[in-house]
Amino acid sequence: MKYYIYLEDYAICMSENTSLKGAIKKLFNLINLEKSEIKNVYIYAVLNGAIILSLPLGIQAIINLMFGVNLSTSLVVMIALVIFGVLLNGIFQIKQMRVIEKLQQRIFTRLTFAYAYRIPKINLISIDKYYLPELVNRFFDTATLQKGLSKLLLDLPTATIQVLFGIVLLGFYHPIFVVFGITLLLVGIVIFYSSSSKGFTSSIEESDYKYKVAFWLEELARSIKTFKYHQQTDLHLKRTDDLVGGYLNSRNNHFSVLLLQYRVIIGFKVIVTAAMLVVGAFLFINQVINLGQFIATEIIIITIINAMEKLIISLEVVYDVLTALEKIDKVLEKPLDNDSDELITLENWLPVDGLKVTATNLNFGFEDENLILKDINLSINAGEKVCIYGAQDSGKSTLIKLLTGLWQNYNGGLMINNIPVRNISPSVLHHEISFYLTDDELFTGTLIENITLGEKDIDFNELQKVIELVGLSDFVSRKRKGFETVLDSQGKKLSYNIVQKILLARCLYKKPSLLLLEDGWMYIDEESKNKIIAYLTSKSTNFTMIAVSNDPAFMAKCDKTFIMDGGKINGYDHVSTG
Numbered sequence: 259m260k261y262y263i264y265l266e267d268y269a270i271c272m273s274e275n276t277s278l279k280g281a282i283k284k285l286f287n288l289i290n291l292e293k294s295e296i297k298n299v300y301i302y303a304v305l306n307g308a309i310i311l312s313l314p315l316g317i318q319a320i321i322n323l324m325f326g327v328n329l330s331t332s333l334v335v336m337i338a339l340v341i342f343g344v345l346l347n348g349i350f351q352i353k354q355m356r357v358i359e360k361l362q363q364r365i366f367t368r369l370t371f372a373y374a375y376r377i378p379k380i381n382l383i384s385i386d387k388y389y390l391p392e393l394v395n396r397f398f399d400t401a402t403l404q405k406g407l408s409k410l411l412l413d414l415p416t417a418t419i420q421v422l423f424g425i426v427l428l429g430f431y432h433p434i435f436v437v438f439g440i441t442l443l444l445v446g447i448v449i450f451y452s453s454s455s456k457g458f459t460s461s462i463e464e465s466d467y468k469y470k471v472a473f474w475l476e477e478l479a480r481s482i483k484t485f486k487y488h489q490q491t492d493l494h495l496k497r498t499d500d501l502v503g504g505y506l507n508s509r510n511n512h513f514s515v516l517l518l519q520y521r522v523i524i525g526f527k528v529i530v531t532a533a534m535l536v537v538g539a540f541l542f543i544n545q546v547i548n549l550g551q552f553i554a555t556e557i558i559i560i561t562i563i564n565a566m567e568k569l570i571i572s573l574e575v576v577y578d579v580l581t582a583l584e585k586i587d588k589v590l591e592k593p594l595d596n597d598s599d600e601l602i603t604l605e606n607w608l609p610v611d612g613l614k615v616t617a618t619n620l621n622f623g624f625e626d627e628n629l630i631l632k633d634i635n636l637s638i639n640a641g642e643k644v645c646i647y648g649a650q651d652s653g654k655s656t657l658i659k660l661l662t663g664l665w666q667n668y669n670g671g672l673m674i675n676n677i678p679v680r681n682i683s684p685s686v687l688h689h690e691i692s693f694y695l696t697d698d699e700l701f702t703g704t705l706i707e708n709i710t711l712g713e714k715d716i717d718f719n720e721l722q723k724v725i726e727l728v729g730l731s732d733f734v735s736r737k738r739k740g741f742e743t744v745l746d747s748q749g750k751k752l753s754y755n756i757v758q759k760i761l762l763a764r765c766l767y768k769k770p771s772l773l774l775l776e777d778g779w780m781y782i783d784e785e786s787k788n789k790i791i792a793y794l795t796s797k798s799t800n801f802t803m804i805a806v807s808n809d810p811a812f813m814a815k816c817d818k819t820f821i822m823d824g825g826k827i828n829g830y831d832h833v834s835t836g
C-alpha cells in the first residue's frame with residue numbers, strides 16, 4: 259500500500275462547475291499538488307531559455323573575434339563556452355524529462371487511488387441517473403492529462419520564456435524591437451482571451467460525444483447476441499452514425515476556434531519576422547549594428563519563430579488538458595456518503611445480535627419522479643424474520659434498498675434501534691447490515707475474495723459452515739483451486755444457481771445483525787433453497803431478517819408478512835409458526 263499516500267491530496271481538485279475558469283482552477287489545484295516537481299521544470303526551462311538565447315551572443319562574439327584577425331585565446335574560450343552551453347542545454351533537457359516522467363507517474367497514481375477510494379463511498383442517490391461503469395470511462399482521460407500536462411509544462415513555459423527573453427534581448431540592440439514585441443503580445447492576449455471560452459465549451463462538447471460513442475460501442479459489445487441476430491435493422495450503424503455526426507460537428511466547432519487562434523499566432527509570427535528583419539537590415543545598413551550583431555539578431559528571431567511554432571502546437575493541448583481534468587472530475591466530484599463526526603460511529607455503537615427497524619410515515623421518490631413509497635409504517639423487532647410480499651412494481655425493492663441506509667433522501671422517519679438512520683455513520687450500517695439485491699454481482703477475483711471481500715483474518719470454520727449451508731461445498735470441492743478459483747466478471751461462466759449461492763454466502767459470512775434479501779433464492783435448487791429458508795427463519799438465529807419474496811412456503815415460516823401495493827403497505831399478516 260505504499261502508493262496509497264497520494265489519496266487524500268486529490269480531494270482539493272474537485273468542484274461541481276463546468277467552466278473555463280473552473281477548469282483552470284482545477285489545473286492550478288493539480289499543479290499546486292506537484293509544485294516542487296513543477297518548480298524544477300520551470301527552473302530548467304528558465305536556465306535552458308537563457309542558454310539558448312545566450313548562444314547567439316557567443317556566436318556574435320566569435321564572429322567579431324574572427325574579424326579581429328588574431329586568433330586569440332579569447333576565441334578559443336568563446337568557442338569552448340558555446341560548446342559547453344550546448345552540452346548544458348542537453349543536460350537540463352534530460353533533467354527536465356526526468357521530472358516530467360516522475361510527474362506523469364504521480365498523476366496516474368493519484369487519480370487511480372482517488373477513483374478507487376471514492377467509488378465505494380459515492381452517495382448512490384447522486385448517481386442514480388448515471389450508469390456508473392460508463393461514467394468511470396472518464397478515467398481514460400488520465401492518459402490525455404499525463405501526456406498533455408507534461409507537454410504543456412515542457413513546451414509552453416520554454417516557448418513563452420524564449421519569446422519574452424528574445425524580445426528583451428532584441429531590445430538591447432534597439433528599443434524599437436521591444437515596442438513591437440509588447441504591442442503584438444497585447445493584441446494576441448486580447449484575441450485569445452475573447453475566444454478561449456468558446457474553445458473550451460466546444461472541446462467539452464467534443465469530449466461528451468467521444469464518451470457517448472464509446473458507451474454505444476460498449477453497449478453493442480455487451481448486447482452482442484441481441485445485435486448479432488438483428489443486424490438487418492442497422493440500428494447499430496444508425497445510432498453510430500448519429501453519434502459520429504454529433505462528434506464531427508462539435509469537433510468542427512472546436513477546430514474553428516483553434517483555426518482562429520492559429521491564424522493569430524501565424525499573423526503574429528509573420529509580423530514579427532518581417533518587422534525584425536526589416537528593422538535589423540535597416541539598422542545594419544545604417545551601421546547602427548555590425549554584422550555580428552545582425553547575425554545574432556537573426557538567430558534570436560529564428561528562435562522566437564520556433565518558440566511560436568511550439569505555442570501553436572501547445573494550444574490544442576491546453577484545451578485537451580482542461581477538458582481531461584473536467585472529465586476526470588465527473589466521478590471525483592460526486593458527493594460521498596455523509597460521514598461526519600456528529601454521527602454515531604462503530605466506536606460508540608453497542609454491538610447487538612438483531613436490529614429493530616421502524617418506519618414512520620416514510621415517503622420516498624427518485625429525483626423528478628412521483629413518490630414510489632407512500633406513507634410506509636412498519637415496526638420490526640430485533641430478531642424477527644419478516645417477509646415483504648406484493649404485486650410487481652409495488653415498491654418492494656425500493657423499500658429494501660431504503661432499509662440498507664444507502665439512500666437517505668426520504669421523508670418521514672426511518673430508525674434502527676430507535677436511532678434515526680441519518681444519525682448513524684455509514685461504517686456502522688456497513689458493519690451491521692448485509693443485503694442481497696437482485697442486481698448484485700460477482701467481481702473478477704477469487705471465490706474467497708468474492709465471499710470475504712478481502713478480509714484479513716478469515717474465519718475458516720464460519721466460511722465452511724456458510725458454504726455448506728448455501729450448498730456450495732460440492733462446487734468448491736470440484737474446483738482444482740478450491741477457494742482460490744478465479745471468478746470472471748459477473749460470474750459469466752457460472753450457472754445462476756452457483757452465482758446466487760456465492761452472493762448469499764457473502765451476505766451470511768458477514769454475520770449481520772440485519773439481513774435484507776430480495777428474491778434471495780430465485781435460482782437456487784430446491785434442496786438448497788429449503789435448507790437456506792429453514793436457516794433464515796429459524797428461531798435460533800438472532801439476526802433480524804427482512805426479505806422480499808412471493809414464495810408462500812417462505813412466508814409461512816416468517817414471523818410477519820407485510821403486503822405492499824402501489825407503494826403502500828396495505829396490510830400485514832402475523833403468522834404464528836408455533
Ligand SMILES: Nc1ncnc2c1ncn2[C@@H]1O[C@H](COP(=O)(O)OP(=O)(O)OP(=O)(O)O)[C@@H](O)[C@H]1O
Pocket residue numbers: 386624627630648649650651652653654655656657
Ligand atoms: N433507480 C430508480 N430510478 C427511478 N425509478 C426507479 C428506480 N428504481 C425503481 N424505480 C421505479 O420504482 C417503481 C417501483 O420499483 P420496485 O423495483 O421497487 O418495485 P418492485 O415491487 O420490487 O417490483 P418487481 O417485483 O417487479 O421487482 C418502479 O416503477 C420503478 O420503475
